[in-house]
Amino acid sequence: MTTLPAQPADTLPGAPVADPETGAAVKAADRKHVFHSWSAQEVIDPLAVAGAEGSYFWDYDGNRYLDFSSQLVNTNIGHQHxxxxxxxxxxxxxxxxxxxxxxxxxxxxxxxxxxxxxxxxxxxxxxxxxxxxxxxxxxxxxxxxxxxxxxxxxxxxxxxxxxxxxxxxxxxxxxxxxxxxxxxxxxxxxxxxxxxxxxxxxxxxxxxxxxxxxxxxxxxxxxxxxxxxxxxxxxxxxxxxxxxxxxxxxxxxxxxxxxxxxxxxxxxxxxxxxxxxxxxxxxxxxxxxxxxxxxxxxxxxxxxxxxxxxxxxxxxxxxxxxxxxxxxxxxxxxxxxxxxxxxxxERIVENAAFIGETVLGPGLRAIAERHPSVGEVRGMGVFWALDLVKDKITRQPLVPYNAAGADNTPMAEFTAACKRSGLWPFVNMNRTHVVPPCTITEAEAKEGLELLDQALAVADRHTVAAAG
Missing domain, CATH: 3.40.640.10 (Type I PLP-dependent aspartate aminotransferase-like (Major domain))
Structure with a gap:
């Protein structure tokens, strides 16, 4: 994770400032009272979020994440516009x-x-x-x-x-x-x-x-x-x-x-x-x-x-x-x-098209060539997915359909690697989706691709190529 240095509160409104005590209180209240969707309540570990701006959000420990999920693929205009x-x-x-x-x-x-x-x-x-x-x-x-x-x-x-x-x-x-x-x-x-x-x-x-x-x-x-x-x-x-x-x-x-x-x-x-x-x-x-x-x-x-x-x-x-x-x-x-x-x-729709054509599309295709775990790249604009596989030839998915528990270990490890690096992914079954805000800049998109590239090394370990 990218840990930012503490800054005075009046330097930048909403800037990440470490406050672990408040974070712990927020987390405790959540665990006591909030019933989460699509989840087994006692095995989840929700992140306590302190703030967000543009393409990023951060927690109470000062860790900042590049939001490659747009939350649930909905913050098209970015956070806190x-x-x-x-x-x-x-x-x-x-x-x-x-x-x-x-x-x-x-x-x-x-x-x-x-x-x-x-x-x-x-x-x-x-x-x-x-x-x-x-x-x-x-x-x-x-x-x-x-x-x-x-x-x-x-x-x-x-x-x-x-x-x-x-x-x-x-x-x-x-x-x-x-x-x-x-x-x-x-x-x-x-x-x-x-x-x-x-x-x-x-x-x-x-x-x-x-x-x-x-x-x-x-x-x-x-x-x-x-x-x-x-x-x-x-x-x-x-x-x-x-x-x-x-x-x-x-x-x-x-x-x-x-x-x-x-x-x-x-x-x-x-x-x-x-x-x-x-x-x-x-x-x-x-x-x-x-x-x-x-x-x-x-x-x-x-x-x-x-x-x-x-x-x-x-x-x-x-x-x-x-x-x-x-x-x-x-x-x-x-x-x-x-x-x-x-x-x-602000020509945000045009920006999404530009980022897709010039950064995400070419960048993801280049990543696919380097990683045995990437079977296919598909998408347009700021709406992309990588189909992760055990074997590029047979196209066997990296994890079984609707995998859970130990069967889902490769995707769980990949997801954890993304988050440790400061990238927040959108993961579903054997896919990782690349769906940042439509407002993402060229520099931010390239940063995200670099972090994704690094995290895919974890997925590669579970491929036939790694076993051979």
């Missing part, structure tokens, strides 16, 4: 909260700005508190619009942890909550490196993935399918960039069978891929688009559904049966307005 913090403070002084049935200036402005950015005619915005609720409501809209019960979603996906969203999710976090009665059918999306379709190249992978999806539609009964839900670029399940033609092919299938096309941009949206929305890379226009995370970098919880004219018309005179007490919360909307304006003024 002054324009967003000021907007929240200003709004709190003016109007801290108000029910969603009223017209509020900052709510209307947030909706207008988001609608300007979304593709096609997605000009109506339904606000939620986060991404899972956005997915829940998008699916409800699709079912009501079509009068059909089923929704198709991919195995390699994450759509949230609420009742419908967790069933739509494809990864193992679904298993404990899967009722097998939620009207969800899963399918295989394109993923050439670990192809389910024995494809030789991207074009063949695309074609066979679409053939698989069309056959599934036929066997499930098109008249029973309300929607197809996709992450535009699959996030937590591996940063899987769709091959050219895939999204257009799904759009065509939806049009042919009267199915609503939903794109989940909760993680990929608002600059993460080097465009405002990942859909912009392929000129894809869904019927519904879900967003959260980067819309205001999570400074105040906010998500939503961008709705096409056709879907919105369904509820022109028919009440939409859904709502949330905090939908379009003024503080959240103020932070979204400030975030979008700052991203435009």
């Amino acid at each position: 002054p324009k967003v913090v000021e907007a929240i403070q200003r709004q709190a002084a003016k109007l801290a909260t108000f029910a969603p049935a009223f017209a509020i200036d900052v709510r209307s402005e947030a909706a207008r700005l988001i609608a300007e950015l979304t593709p096609g005619d997605l000009d109506k915005i339904f606000f939620t508190n986060g991404g899972a609720e956005a997915v829940e409501n998008a699916v409800r809209m699709a079912r009501l619009h079509t009068g059909r019960p089923k929704v198709l979603s991919a195995y390699r996906s994450y759509h949230g942890a609420t009742a419908a969203a967790i069933n739509l999710t494809g990864d193992p976090r679904r298993w404990a909550s899967d009722t097998a009665s939620a009207g969800v059918v899963h399918f295989w999306g394109p993923y050439l490196y670990r192809s389910q379709f024995h494809a030789a190249d991207e074009a063949e992978e695309c074609r066979r993935a679409l053939e698989h999806l069309e056959q599934l539609i036929a066997f499930e009964g098109p008249q029973s399918i309300a929607a197809i839900l996709l992450e535009t670029v699959v996030g937590t399940a591996g940063v899987l960039v769709p091959p050219d033609g895939y999204l257009a092919g799904v759009r065509e299938l939806c049009d042919r069978y009267g199915i609503v096309f939903i794109l989940d941009e909760v993680m990929a949206g608002f600059g993460r891929t080097g465009r405002w929305f990942a859909a912009d890379h392929w000129d894809a226009v869904p019927d519904l688009l879900t967003f959260a995370k980067g819309v205001n970098s999570g400074y105040v919880p906010l998500g939503g559904v961008a709705i096409s004219e056709r879907i919105a018309a369904t509820f022109a005179t028919r009440p939409y049966p859904g709502g949330l007490t905090y939908s379009g919360h003024p503080l959240a909307c103020a932070s979204a307005v400030a975030t979008i304006n700052a991203m435009r003024e």
Whole structure:
């Protein structure tokens, strides 16, 4: 870890100053009262965080970390952006909260700005508190619009942890909550490196993935399918960039069978891929688009559904049966307005594209050539993943699918090595994701790559090459 020298408190607001006594008190209170998500409560060891700024955060011992996780891939604008913090403070002084049935200036402005950015005619915005609720409501809209019960979603996906969203999710976090009665059918999306379709190249992978999806539609009964839900670029399940033609092919299938096309941009949206929305890379226009995370970098919880004219018309005179007490919360909307304006003024989306093209992409590919543990590099913008393997030839993952305990030792050791060096990674199964803030500088990105390069030496020890 990078230990910074203690500085006078008035030298730099929020600067890392060692205060282990306070850190211990924070940690003790957490362990006594906070119930953590996705965790066995007695075996976790949460870091007590003292502060954050830009691409970094630090603990009470003065250890600073370069945030290559953007927390949960959501602090796109970085930590403590002054324009967003000021907007929240200003709004709190003016109007801290108000029910969603009223017209509020900052709510209307947030909706207008988001609608300007979304593709096609997605000009109506339904606000939620986060991404899972956005997915829940998008699916409800699709079912009501079509009068059909089923929704198709991919195995390699994450759509949230609420009742419908967790069933739509494809990864193992679904298993404990899967009722097998939620009207969800899963399918295989394109993923050439670990192809389910024995494809030789991207074009063949695309074609066979679409053939698989069309056959599934036929066997499930098109008249029973309300929607197809996709992450535009699959996030937590591996940063899987769709091959050219895939999204257009799904759009065509939806049009042919009267199915609503939903794109989940909760993680990929608002600059993460080097465009405002990942859909912009392929000129894809869904019927519904879900967003959260980067819309205001999570400074105040906010998500939503961008709705096409056709879907919105369904509820022109028919009440939409859904709502949330905090939908379009003024503080959240103020932070979204400030975030979008700052991203435009400071060309933050363009910075994400530049960093991806000139630093992260080339740097990660160079790292892959040096390390036997790196099987594949994939991504765009500030949205990348390294697929870690035991053997580059067989592509055997470094750890088994959904590994835990001793089976996960190689990834646990790699993660610990990153953190010791001052790099905070985003790790899932056999992958490490490189997902820093969209505001990261060229120097910071290079620093992160250097630390990642060093930590991968630990993963290399578990490869066939090391054993031989």
